[in-house]
Amino acid sequence: MGPENATPDTKIARRRGYLSVQSRLLIMLLAASLVSTAVVGAVGYISGRESLRAEVVDKLTAMRELRTGEITALLGEVQREAALASNNASARGASVALNAGWEELAQSPLTAAQDAELTGYYSDTFLPRLENLTGEDYGDRAFVPESSEGRTAQYLFTRQDGAADRPAADPGDGSTYTRAYLDADAYFSDLVQTVGYTDVVVTNLDGDVVYTAAGGVDLGSNLSEGPFRESRLAQGIRDVVADNSVDAVVTTDIEEWTPALGFPVMWVVSPIGDDDGITGTIALQVPIQWINDVMTGYGKWQQQGFGTTGETYLAGADRLMRSTSRHLVETPDTYADAVIADGTTAETADRVTTAGGTVLLQPVRGTAVDDAIAGRTGTAISTEYIDGESLAAYAPLEVDGLDWVIVARMDADEAFAPVTDFARTLLVSTLALMLLVSILSLLLSQSFTRPIRRLATAVRRVSDGDYDTRVPDHGNDEFADLARSFNDMAAGLRVRQDLIDHQRTENDRLLRNIMPASLAEKYREGEETLAERHDDVAVVFAEMVGFDDYARTLVGQDEILALNELTRGFDEVAARCGVESVRTLRGGYLASSGLTVPRVDNARRAVEFAVGMRASVERFNTRTGATLDLRVGVDTGSVTSGIVARASLAYDLWGDAFRLASRLRRSGEEPGVFLTDAVRLRVEGLFDLADAGSVEVDGTTTAIWRVV
Incomplete structure (x- = not known):
């Protein structure tokens, strides 16, 4: 079978497994340009991504440090005010007078009718409110002081409203304790009204609460033996008394305070006295709102660079929040569903929304809190109490008496949104550049291989028996030289093939x-x-x-x-x-x-x-x-x-x-x-x-x- 009769299968078999020169040239151009583009894009992406990530981390770290400085300054100021409030003549005089009046109260116990009236206050007013808020049951006399002087003090000054921002009313009994209480109230209630403390509590050295600005049910209780003996306030008072120094100051962790109907409170305790000795203690109840105002930036998260999901919060060693959540403040209706989706129990979420706060209620978890509690400072992508993964900057809070940590967090999607946008823009730009390079490479390869394709076509035609095939040989480059050589070869093959065809004709006649x-x-x-x-x-x-x-x-x-x-x-x-x-x-x-x-x-x-x-x-x-x-x-x-x-x-x-x-x-x-x-x-x-x-x-x- 001659070349002119070659079948399509033969031609396909001839080319199988080969790449054309154009394909090779195109691959070479594409490989060189696309690899270069990809390398430049990858280097740009890596360096740009790392720079943007570092910028986001630095920003969140700066927010954490800002809040750390603010909350430390706040608590330090409260500690200084507690020391000043306890170490002046007014406080020392009030303490001595209250102690003397307290001792005289033992001589005038309540009558049966007065005792019944005090019990009625608990059963009819205080306990129903407390049980409604906490969901727990208490006995009618669960918080009635054991001592007669404690019951008398409560009968005289415990108020139904528990308001600490107005002076106490004179019960009119004319006792030494009443005069001392009213004199002390003129000084201590001024701290509440002018500075903004929630309550001021004064005790004697035996742990008896001899004065409260709020007139709560803690008045008259003994913090060493009474119902509040296990409280952080009681422990703080024992610590400053044991220290026996007028310069001692103890800051307690936040606790749920029963006299405040179970709401969270925080105390700063300092001894009252002078160089001759101490006569009692004073405890300033720090408003939790002060802490929340600092940690939330007074609700101006976006203005302060926290975006739509960023916040800072405090947590204790028990992994419960010590400040409120931004999400609860901004979206209270969806808060419960959001935290439940991230592992908070439905019961806890319901208590948070009912109380309107997350302090001592909302659990927090993840690498950030764990590392901070362990004493480490750093940043991490961590699971949080809400919104899944977050970028968090964490650190322990250096405040005496408090085992707190501070965390600045932002949803990972929002935190790294600039990185994502940058990657998307870079990817689109790189792909567009690759497309342009591919088109240019295709055009260049076609231009370069066009003479080769003409020669290849001519060669295939010659191999199929068409020896009259010629290719254009214009120009002075190598391709023109090759074309002229091919034309000479085709002419020679024509002559040779004519001879072969003639000989074959003769042979065909002879072969049998x-x-x-x-x-x-x-x-x-x-x-x-x-x-x-x-x-x-x-x-x-x-x-x-x-x-x-x-x-x-x-x-x-x-x-x-x-x-x-x-x-x-x-x-x-x-x-x-x-x-x-x-x-x-x-x-x-x-x-x-x-x-x-x-x-x-x-x-x-x-x-x-x-x-x-x-x-x-x-x-x-x-x-x-x-x-x-x-x-x-x-x-x-x-x-x-x-x-x-x-x-x-x-x-x-x-x-x-x-x-x-x-x-x-x-x-x-x-x-x-x-x-x-x-x-x-x-x-x-x-x-x-x-x-x-x-x-x-x-x-x-x-x-x-x-x-x-």
């Missing part, structure tokens, strides 16, 4: 079977030597791999049927590739190209035939489930053909090319198509080849190449 016409003529003339030498012949010698093992699985004539099917497949490939079949073996196949019909491209046809044989075997394997393969040797050169058995008319080949092709097929155990160096030189660029070592034939070492 598989042998050359000259041999046929000699045979007819009765000559004994029926052999001819042929130059420039490609020899293909193939050996089946695995057929013996496969044949053992067959029965009867199935082996012959299998061999026939394989041979038919080889014959079809030979016809398609223009290769002459010489003889068929049980486990092999011998063929040549350029023997009976001279070919200018016999090496290419021989290699295509070898590759096609392996493809035919692969199709047989797919259909039958066999695992056969071929070892094929291909060489080109001189051979001798002839009839080796006159009686049986056996036609065969021998010679150097035959021996080398036969040697190649037995050069190793690995299946494949193996070429000599002479074949490689003729087909290089048409097939992908790999170095397969070398063989030695007749003392000569020949390089082997394998088609991959």
Whole structure:
């Protein structure tokens, strides 16, 4: 079959596994430009992302430090005011007078009617309000003082409203305690009215509460033995008394204070006295709102750079909040659902919304709080009590007497929104640049390879037999030189092909079977030597791999049927590739190209035939489930053909090319198509080849190449 009759399958097989020059050039340009663009984009993204992340972290850290300074300053100011309020003549005088009046109260206990009236205040007024707010039940006399002086003090000055911002009313009993209480109230209630404290509590050294500005049920109680003995206030008073120094100041953690109907309170305690000794203690009840105002920035989160989700809060070692939540302040209707979604119990969320505050109610968790409680300072992406993951800056709060931590947090999505926006912008820009580079690379590659494509098309046409093909040869560059050389080659091939076609016509007339016409003529003339030498012949010698093992699985004539099917497949490939079949073996196949019909491209046809044989075997394997393969040797050169058995008319080949092709097929155990160096030189660029070592034939070492 001549080039002009090449089928589409042959052309596809010829190009299979190759990339065109344009494709390679395009890949090269794209790889260089896209990799450069990607590297620049990646470096820009990493550096930009880290810079933006560092900026966000620094901003949140600055917010934490700002709030730390403000809350520390607030508590420090309260401690100084407590020390000043306790170490002046008014406080010392009030303490001495209250203590003296307290001792006299033991001489005037309440009557039965007065005691019943006091009990009625608890059962009818205080306890119902307390039980309604806390949900707990208390006995009628649970908070009634044990001592008679305590009950008398409550009867005289405990008020139903518990208001500390107005002076106490004179009960009119004329007792020393009443006069001392009213005198002390003139001084201590001024602290409430002018400074803003919620309450002022004064005790004697035995722990008896001898005065409260609010007139609550803690008045008259003994903080060493009474119902409030386990309170933080009681412990703070015991600490300052045990210190026995007028300069001592104790700040207590926030606690739920029963006399304040269970609302959270905080105390700063200082002893009352002078260098001669102390006479009692004073405790200033710090408004929780002061702490909330500092931690919330008076509700101006966005103006202070906290965005829509940022906030700072305080927490104790018990992992409960010590300040209010921004979300509760801004979105009280959705607060419960939000915190429940992040692990808070429904009961706790309901108590928070009912109380209108998160202090001592809302639990907090996560890396930030855990590390801060452990004494570490830093930043982390941490789970919080709300809104899932947050960027948090945390630190322990350095305030004497308080085991608190401070956390500045912001939702991770909002905190890193600039990083996300930057990444999105950079990605879009990089993709746009890559698209532009791809278009430019495509245009450049097309411009560069257009002459090559024209030459490739012309070469394919020539290989298909159109030797009249010409390509434009305008210009003075290398492509023009190549075009002129190609046109000269095509003209020469035209002449040569005309000669070959003429010779083939003559041969076709003489050939009757598989042998050359000259041999046929000699045979007819009765000559004994029926052999001819042929130059420039490609020899293909193939050996089946695995057929013996496969044949053992067959029965009867199935082996012959299998061999026939394989041979038919080889014959079809030979016809398609223009290769002459010489003889068929049980486990092999011998063929040549350029023997009976001279070919200018016999090496290419021989290699295509070898590759096609392996493809035919692969199709047989797919259909039958066999695992056969071929070892094929291909060489080109001189051979001798002839009839080796006159009686049986056996036609065969021998010679150097035959021996080398036969040697190649037995050069190793690995299946494949193996070429000599002479074949490689003729087909290089048409097939992908790999170095397969070398063989030695007749003392000569020949390089082997394998088609991959």
